[in-house]
Amino acid sequence: MPGLQIQRRVKYQEELDADFPRRVADMPGAADLNRCIQCGTCSATCPVSSFMDLTPRRVVAMTRAGFKEEVLRSNTIWLCASCYSCTVECPKGIKITDVMYALKRLAIQERAYPRHFPTPVLAREFFHKVRQTGRSNEGQIATVMILKTNPLKLLRQIPLGLKLLVKGRMSLWTEKMSGNKRQLQDLLDYMDTHKELR
Amino acid sequence: MSEQVPVGQPPDWEPRIVAFFCNWCTYTASDLAGVSRMTYAPNTRVIRVMCSGRIDPQFVLMALRQGADGVLIGGCHPGDCHYQEGNYKCLRRFAMLKHYLAAMGIDDPRVRLEWIAASEGDKVQRVTNDMVQRIKQLGPLKLEPVCQPGCRAMAGDQPSVGNRAVAADI
Amino acid sequence: MRFLYYPGCSLKSSGRAYEESLLAVFARLQFPLEELPEWNCCGATAYMGIDEKKAFVLAARNLALAEQHGDGQPVHLVAPCAACYLVLLKTQKYMVEYKPIGRAISDALKSVGLKYRGQVKIRHPLDVLIKEVGLERIRAAVSRPLEGMKIACYYGCQVVRPFAEFDDPHDPMSMDDLLRACGAETVDWPCKVRCCGAMLTGTVEEVGQRRSYMILHEAMRRGVDAVATACPLCQFNLECFQGPMSRRYRDQVEMSVAYFTQIVGKAMGLDERTLGMHRLFIPLRQPPALLGTSHDC
């Protein structure tokens, strides 16, 4: 008979990051984190919680307790589709969607996201495009994103892309913002050079 | 928002605010703030009256004359007066007083009327902090003060000018 | 009152039919929408993940530009895309609610000579149609009532929650009221505000597609002719993956998914091309009673 699979599940207090909950709570919208009563409404209303390794309720509990590693490496924060159901339903008024955003940003800062995971790449591509043209181009961004994360998948998407092209729903060139593009770039540059604003 | 100290103001200056609170609503509310341990700026000093209707505009003038940098009046919400309508009387006098203060060049935020119900401990906290903040931005009220901290004679101190006579002139 | 129109990037590409039909319907109602000149991308959801303040600043630039058109009066900015609508509202709200954000945005705007005072009212077209135009005027403009047409109104996530105030976040009715005014029957179904999978369709395909599939499945079960949407991403997710979905879930999925503005336009007798009907992958299914009349307009 094969041996039992056993795993040590104790968590020592010194393994936790006491500063983590404060860092999260300092971000906009995440301040009410500590009011959570663990009722689970967020998880129950979440359309994708069934795919999450940690339900949103557990993410809140673990964030509050300082389980930084586990939280930042969970797939939960990347599966959040920003549907805002949890935020609307939370009986304590916790803006859980904003908490998820805060955790996403921390995960990117700490490079704690899964390799080849498309969302951070998507966001970066999006940012470059907007800086260049003032607008985004879904088709191009999606193409680059797939190329960078899962090139094989691109082949499967070709029929869809062609169909969109034919229907005039995707263009190979990006419509550029008219007029003062410089102003927009200055604005974004200002945000980059004034890190204290972030 | 500038948080700089206005020119000519001592850096550690703290405004002194006299608060006239009615016994039934606002005084009770400030007790509630205490019971609920809601900390707030300690710049207000409360004088309890039975009803905001008792507050004679002269009390306010006298407080300013005596060295207060601001005066806060607290009464029951309209319709909630323990004495039916004392707060309405207060409101009428307050409106008149405001004109007078404006004519005297006293900045508007220095004298404030707030309706605070017995259950609104948090409002005492909010209003007090806000008022202290605003008056700090205005700086000290530069009426020639009759009373300043320590101006009154205490046993063992040098006797000071009899300010009571001056106060009575107003 | 001035009503400016903020298309957002999607309405210029995948959601082109939304723009075409929206402008046509508003023109027919003699309620012209002027496009906000020099607008830029709103910052959208994906951006918030990397740098929220930058996303806010992008949105705030649009608000500041719109405000300039008001000459001191409040300006209405109509944002049809759900994501744009949400980001603009969120920016407006958080600028006030979170002082550090408000300050950062103001400082950044100031650096390029802009200023935002909070004088823009951000509106969704559904809100404008119900509250400003009014159902009476809409009813009067209907020349070909959609009798016999059964529609499931799909509001999606970000139109009615969490910031919007024009409709109920759990059981919105504005689109239902609108389409009923056009003579259609709308069904009470439980998916009105359940998520379509949003960005996940592109990132974690199996999760995203399952969401869309479940919604379409329920729509088919309720026996509707079409699903009406108010968001370019919802429309894309629900319409463009029906083939892969059918294969993945071994269930033949076929359902018309059109913008509510296309359906309203139909009732007003506007022609197919004006409404961007040719851009749909699956033609708008119509009951036989209506088919006969669609040629002569």
Added chain:
Amino acid sequence: MSQSPACPRIGVYVCHCGMNIAKQVAVEAVTEFAARLPGVAVARHYKFMCSDPGQELIQQDIKESGLERVVVASCSPLLHEATFRKACAAGGLNPFCFQMANIREQVAWVTADKGRATSKAKALIAAAVERVSRAQPLERKRLAVGDKVVIVGGGIAGIHAALTIADAGKKVYLVEREPTIGGHMAKFDKTFPTLDCAACILTPKMSSVKNHPNIELMSYSEVEKVEGFAGNFKITIQKKPRYVHEELCVGCGECVDACVFPKAKFPSEFDEGLALRKPVYMPFPQATPAVVVIDPNTCLQLTKGKCKQKCVEACQRGAIDLKQEPEQVEVEAAAVIVATGFKTFDPRGLPQYGYGRYGNVYTSLEVERMVNASGPTGGEVVLKDGAKPRSVAIIHCVGSRDKKTHPWCSRVCCMYSLKLAHLVKERSGADVFSFYIDMRTPGKGYEEFYDRLLEEGVHFIRGRVSHITDWAMTKAEEGKLVVSAEDSLIGVTRRIPVDMVILSVGLEPQPDAQEVRKKFNISCSQEGWFLERHPKLAPVATFTDGVWIAGACQGPKDIPDTVAQAGAAASEALALIDKGYVEIEPNTAEVDPEACSGCKTCLGMCPYHAIRRDEEKGVAVVNEALCKGCGTCVAACPSGAISQHMFTDDEIYQELEGILSYV
């Protein structure tokens, strides 16, 4: 110490209040400061001034050091002013030669910085010292009180209070706005945790009320106006027309049978709309008084003015009078007990739970009627189609613990949900799933009841339900109501298909609580519950003397707590009556006839008509018995002729000077 002979000798006592004050305020430094204030002869600090030794300290100093004025710096005067006034009096000093400085609630407890707390305490003490030097000895007036009590609300609280007072030999007017007394309790089948039959314990009390010689039951009536003050209230009560002469009706029901509506067709209020009634009806079989009532909104004669009036014909005693008009009655009362109860939360405010959309989603109160043997289904738990449910979900905290509805815990829902779980299981044999956030069973025998339910096999799921839907994902879910919640102890979202959902709705204030509180001049908490004078020490008293509150109008509570409060309120009212008098604070206004110009400005100021003009002398005169001591006339008098005892201009100016001159 140089002291003018006019300046009275003052004693100052600074209280530590254990650590409550001493932790934040440097009491020694404050005492030292106080000792040097003008007129201060003695300054001490002590651990607990309100304790017996603390009070004795004051008494001793009055006697030994000849103190003429006393200042105690401690907590709020609203808490202990009476205590220290008594101590002064016991020491032989007039109790009004006393002043309190509030350095606990308004200093120690609200100031973060110790140094600044100490300074503020000094300023407040200086103010009290300056003010007390001008205090005048005063006498309290006594007024005789009556011996009747008005009780508003005929639920279990009002009923219990009424019987307690009536048994003590005092007259009670019990005012109830519904056609019958009994309140919410009358609707219940069983009570938790003992599963006593509610009717068995309540109906005898209801009939005692009806038959008690000292109780005048005024059902279908509402209080219109309250005048007067503790001991001497004058209360106007409006009797609504029930179109039936109460004294003639014997409740035989002939009129109900005779009504032109052949069948009952209007939702019965008592049965929460689950049963129907006619326009003329008896609310329920044990209704007290056992008298029918005619609903003016559905009676043909009363709405359309056209009906054969078969009911009038049918009544052999001629009790029906469709022309009855509202009637006003004025009664006198020494005390008032307000026991107006609560309302249950309307779950239409939470559309995600589908109440009103899905037929088999019920409120807990509806199910209370359903499980009641005399209820619309004879005690059977059935679905809309008449079938028995095979699975039932009970959802706790509907309209409770939720920022968007009511933030408070409604306190009774966990227990009544357990009770309903038991009854539903017993009556229908259904599987019961109970969704809770936290199971709150703090009460005698309550946790044991929870134990019992666990044993009975109810499925308890710790998780708040997010929504109820008919969106089926599996075959088993087809045609069912699907309840979604995260089973938070397992960490998995569960979807449970059930036939019936019971929403355990929370308790909220009555919709007209604001109007009612204004009538009785009492306060409300922010949520709308009536505010007690002190949450711990005066839980049934209000800020208006002579008015007490009892039961759920003060906040959610169960039957045992409600009855306990009703008993407390009754005994406090009895204490006032037995004492025989009330003492009036001597803070009344007085006109100086020399200074009064007779301008009559003050007359319009007084809401109590306590000032009249003596036409002969041409001056205003204050009637002390009517004056309530607000001081509005004082502030208005253009010639400064009116003063208010305890709050003279002199005293206030003095306090102002003290508050600003030292610190």
